[in-house]
Amino acid sequence: MTDSHLFEADTADAYRHxxxxxxxxxxxxxxxxxGPFTGVSPDELEPVVGAIDLDAPxxxxxxxxxxxxxxxxxxxxxxxxPRYLAHLNCPVVIPALLGExxxxxxxxxxxxxxxxxxxxxxxxxxxxxxxxxxxxxAEADGVFTSGGTQSNLQAxxxxxxxAVRREGGGIGGGHARSVLPRLRILASECSHFSVxxxxxxxxxxxxxxxxxxxxxxxxxxxxxxxxxxxxxxRDGLVPMAVVATAGTTDFGSIDPLPAISGLCAxxxxxxxxxxxxxxxxLASPRxxxxxxxxxxxxxxxxxxxxxxxxxxxxSALIVRDRRMLDHVTYxxxxxxxxxxxxxxxxxxxxxxxxxxxxxxxxxxxxxxxVMGADAVGGLFDQVVDLAGDAWELLENDRRFEVVVRPxxxxxxxxxVHDGARGxxxxxxxxxxxxxxxREALAASGEAMVAATVVDGRHxxxxxxxNPRTTLDDIATVLDLLAGHAKQYLAEESAYAHAA
Numbered sequence: 001m002t003d004s005h006l007f008e009a010d011t012a013d014a015y016r017h018x019x020x021x022x023x024x025x026x027x028x029x030x031x032x033x034x035g036p037f038t039g040v041s042p043d044e045l046e047p048v049v050g051a052i053d054l055d056a057p058x059x060x061x062x063x064x065x066x067x068x069x070x071x072x073x074x075x076x077x078x079x080x081x082p083r084y085l086a087h088l089n090c091p092v093v094i095p096a097l098l099g100e101x102x103x104x105x106x107x108x109x110x111x112x113x114x115x116x117x118x119x120x121x122x123x124x125x126x127x128x129x130x131x132x133x134x135x136x137x138a139e140a141d142g143v144f145t146s147g148g149t150q151s152n153l154q155a156x157x158x159x160x161x162x163a164v165r166r167e168g169g170g171i172g173g174g175h176a177r178s179v180l181p182r183l184r185i186l187a188s189e190c191s192h193f194s195v196x197x198x199x200x201x202x203x204x205x206x207x208x209x210x211x212x213x214x215x216x217x218x219x220x221x222x223x224x225x226x227x228x229x230x231x232x233x234r235d236g237l238v239p240m241a242v243v244a245t246a247g248t249t250d251f252g253s254i255d256p257l258p259a260i261s262g263l264c265a266x267x268x269x270x271x272x273x274x275x276x277x278x279x280x281x282l283a284s285p286r287x288x289x290x291x292x293x294x295x296x297x298x299x300x301x302x303x304x305x306x307x308x309x310x311x312x313x314x315s316a317l318i319v320r321d322r323r324m325l326d327h328v329t330y331x332x333x334x335x336x337x338x339x340x341x342x343x344x345x346x347x348x349x350x351x352x353x354x355x356x357x358x359x360x361x362x363x364x365x366x367x368x369x370v371m372g373a374d375a376v377g378g379l380f381d382q383v384v385d386l387a388g389d390a391w392e393l394l395e396n397d398r399r400f401e402v403v404v405r406p407x408x409x410x411x412x413x414x415x416v417h418d419g420a421r422g423x424x425x426x427x428x429x430x431x432x433x434x435x436x437x438r439e440a441l442a443a444s445g446e447a448m449v450a451a452t453v454v455d456g457r458h459x460x461x462x463x464x465x466n467p468r469t470t471l472d473d474i475a476t477v478l479d480l481l482a483g484h485a486k487q488y489l490a491e492e493s494a495y496a497h498a499a
Contacts, residue, residue: 018061019101025065029073036084039445040075082469083447083477088249088277090465093309093379095370099363100311110144110357111349112336120346123361129368130302131318133282135295141322143351144315144361148276149194151301151317152243154328154353156185156198158299158319159241159270161327166268167238184232186210187243188220188255192274195243208240218248218404220255222263229267241270246291247278247307250452250461252387252408254278257293265296273297276315278408280307283377287384290407298324304364306465307380314360325351382467383409390462390474399482403454409464412454415485429492431458437484447477 049071058064078084080091108116110123123144131140145151160183167179183204187195189211199208210228213221225242232239242264244255257273264271273294275282279302281291294300297320304314319325329350331338336347349355367376387409394402394413402413414434417425425433435458438451450461460481462474 015105019105021061021065025069025073029069029076030078030080033078033081035445036079036081036448037077037442037445038075039443041443045071045075077448080466080468082466082473084466085462085464085469085474085477086448086450088303088306088463088465090306090309091468092311093367093371093376095366096310096314096363099366102366103359103362106359108359110359110361111352111355112340112347113345116348116359119359119362120348122365123348123359124346126361126364126368127316127318130282130316133373134291134297134300134318136318136320139321139323140318141325141351142316142318143325143348144357145317145352146313146354147305147315148192148274148301148303149197150353151276151303151315152192152194152272152274153198153201154317155272155299155301155319156195156241156243157202157353158324158327159185159272160202160204162270162324163238163240179238180204182236182238183240184208184210184237185241185243186212186225186228186239188212188245188248189214190218190220190248190251190253191243191245192249192276195274214253216404217407218251218253220244220260222256222259225260226263229263229269233267239267239269241272243272243274244297246273246275246281246294247408249277250410250412250454251404252277252406252410253404254290254407257291257296259293261293261296270298271296272299272301274301276301276303277306279303280377280380283308283373284381284384285374285377286381308364308367308376309379309465310363310367313358314363328353379467380409383464383469386469386471386474387411387462387464389471390464393471393475393478397478400478403459411462411464412452412459413462414457414459415482418482418486425489427457429489432492433485433488434458434460436488437481440484440487441477441480444480446480447473449477449481 052067052071058067079089108119110116110119113120127142131142145154163183164176164179180203185195185199185208187209196206196209199205212228213224215221229239242260244257244260246254246257261271275291275294278291281287299320300318302316302318304310304316305312331341336349340347341350387406390411391402391405394400394411399415399418400413401416402411404412414430415437416430435451438449438460442448450463452459452461
């Protein structure tokens, strides 16, 4: 096949053939996966990838897929496996995969109408749908993004520029230079790291983010928030935004949104709710009440590629007042001239930090049109139910201690001992045993769990986002972890005695 033939209109048959071949390869690997991972190490795989001569094409799709199987598909981490319990990665629903195939084949760019007719309107319709689920009114708007980090960045950019405007200046003037060092962002100790990252990118620095203590359930302490807001005003500083989290990464905790929104309203402070994880509750038939108060936010991050079971990437930023998006609007004569806005031509680039942008909204559109919101929300309810059952399992297993009962679908725990609670091994040795158990489990390929640090100590973490995971799967993984930890402790004990 010639290079030019790859771009000709009569390659429809080739397109069908190649895509079908790729789908068959993936389907075979998914079907035969005995675990979520092979345990391959970077040292093993890197030389294989590095030996490939990218200047010597294979000239054949079958050969390229054979090679790809060796360098990627064989050792990929498969989130669909019921014992993948590590990070906020979800198995994806089939209608979304269909959307991925369609959007990649057409390759629309969701910046201007003349590049994405139809696609623009579908994205706008989904933004409206999400805004209504949040509880926003007719003035709401938003845009799809690459993920929660970008959504949070854009939200805080809008909050920054609004704060500068309220202080009597524009972001580009000399007045802004005097205001920016005084801006502060308040977020809980358990908020996502992207809040600090955004502060850096916005020219504010790490010191602009004030961590607010959390309660025993790992939710923002509102009394502490109120004290910090008052202190900032007394110090002549400007509270630019409060970031509340609806589903923290480690604990799945939901900050008390009604109380926080009341404090923000009284203080005249922008409220951003990071619901990247908890957004699945927007479709939940049984737990929507957990997001009560989100409707008072100024902006909300949602990650459909977490709790809506969509392929990466699929995120959005939703704002209560569409005028706030003017802070990121720039009219380029070659792309979206101001005249197009006056003619009401719908150009999504007017709202986005990106220019060229994938039609990721199509995946959610097809999911809703095939399955419906209740079915998607029901899947999220399943994993939240499972997390509650897993918490009871851990709470009654004397080998482990668990930090907090989950509101969503994460569990933070660690192996402590086979004996009664309180009969624990030394903390430092316990840390090493848990880290070893996690690494040994991943190397075995039987299951994968995550790790985190709580109050300076090392813990393990289940993130449950697979409706096909069962309590038996979790019990098996706990036994595997305990076995690896006991092995480490036995070896450490033998070494200590030998010494």
